[in-house]
Amino acid sequence: MYERYWLFKERPFDGICDPRFHCRLPGQYAITEKLRYALVDRSGCALLTGQPGVGKTALTRDFVRRHGGRFTHIAWLGQPYFGHQDLLRRLYLQLSADQAGSADALVLEHPGLLLEKIQHLFHAMASHVLLVLDNIQELSDPAAIGALKAMYEWGQLSLHPLNSVAGRAPQAGNEQGFRVSVLLVGQPVASQNLRQFAGFFESLTLRLSLPCLSREELSDYLRQRLQAAGAQQECFTEEAKDQMHRLAGGVPRKINQLADLSLLVGYVRKKSIVDADEILQAARELMLLDVA
Template identity: 30%
Template sequence: MYKQYFGLREKPFGKTPDPRFLFLSAGHQEALARLEYAVEEREIALLTGDVGCGKTTLSRALMDRCGSGYRFVMIFNPRMGALEFLRAVAHGLEVDEPARSKEDLLRQITGRLYELYRREISPVLVIDEAQTIGELAVFDEIRLLTNYQMDEHNLLSVLIMGQPELRTILRYQPMEPLRQRISLHFHLNPLTPEETMEYLDFRVTAAGGTAGLFTPDAVQAIFELSGGVPRRINTLATNALLVAYGNDAAVIDASIIQEVRDEVTL
């Protein structure tokens, strides 16, 4: 539809995380640098941000940067019991048949971590949407997983990601043992108005189009409606492209953004 009309090779504002379309604002650059450091040093890092700010996309970009010397274990839905959590970790570490008992599971995980260490492969546990964890025991298992060491080096690095309320959860006194082990903290803020314009131009050109497709007044309207949150920007921009295509418009201005605002903000 609109791709050919605007000279695009692909959709510039897709919903799925794609590192090719990762716009590194100052905040994203710093967050990615901290995550890289945590992985290299096998530390525990905490990354928070509002829904749609790009946390999951950053984790995908981190995987691409780290290369073959790392084994990423991704847990996207950690709302589970402690035993289920350990089984998910074991499965991610490619344990053939994760055990049913905690004692056997820990034995399997330990063996796998030491095996990866001997092969000079660094495992990285990424826990997304960690604010949905409902059992204190799961947080305790996360802490205990960092006890595995060899030659004074941790065998596992852990990246805990979630929405801002995760920081409130971690302030509770029972979380103190885990909180003390988190060496890196970062909160990912929404884009500024200037970054919103850069973001729109970046994604349009990455898709094969030309910068300037969104006029300055359209960018301001998008920023005000989205609050600078990339996922909301994507929704507004996609709908605006469809409306502009239907209206035979060469550029997208504020009037088009106002036309789609009711549908998008519903």
């Protein structure tokens, strides 16, 4: 609606997780490099936490886009989680060519075999599998956590026992055999939940927390998204950015909401640049003032 007024090619602050608008900020560089160490370099299992809207899923998707070619297969699971068997069934469907009905029948007839079949699939894929579990704070079933622990332990074996079962010798120059890397993504409470499973929590290679944006990072964030949308001029005053950071608390999801609506307010008011007043009006309409 306001794109032509502000000379944008498209709206810069849509909530859609569009890779063209992903912002690679300096403060996130250390986190992505540590993820690369843990996952791409086969060093273990990583836990990434952060408050809602801080950009965990966006960062994870960007990581997979950039490094996905280093894995033989990637399985991505998100909420809702309906317990142990649901987790295994969904994972099995992503890793296999079977139809949903086949997996359902397997669970109903031989539920104890599903984990074993996934283990065989890991081995058949040979080199390196990445498992991503998003919104892990929703997963509290002890049996499901136990299954994750088992998958992680398979990935740590230098020579997997299934080599002998399948009659396949390790490939030359690949002494460590195949590996399974696991990335757990969720809200801070996920870390508390996993502490109940001490053996698994302590085995995590990395426990990372994605922080909110600083005031300086907010400026970089706005600039990158505006440039991606084709902006030809500055759209927010420094006072507007100050107000936005105060009201959004550095949370990208809230920043997007405030920026998008304030641009609409500025369009309606025929402003040449968005000021703090437009941010305040947007915050009122979004009902953010009572939490600022």
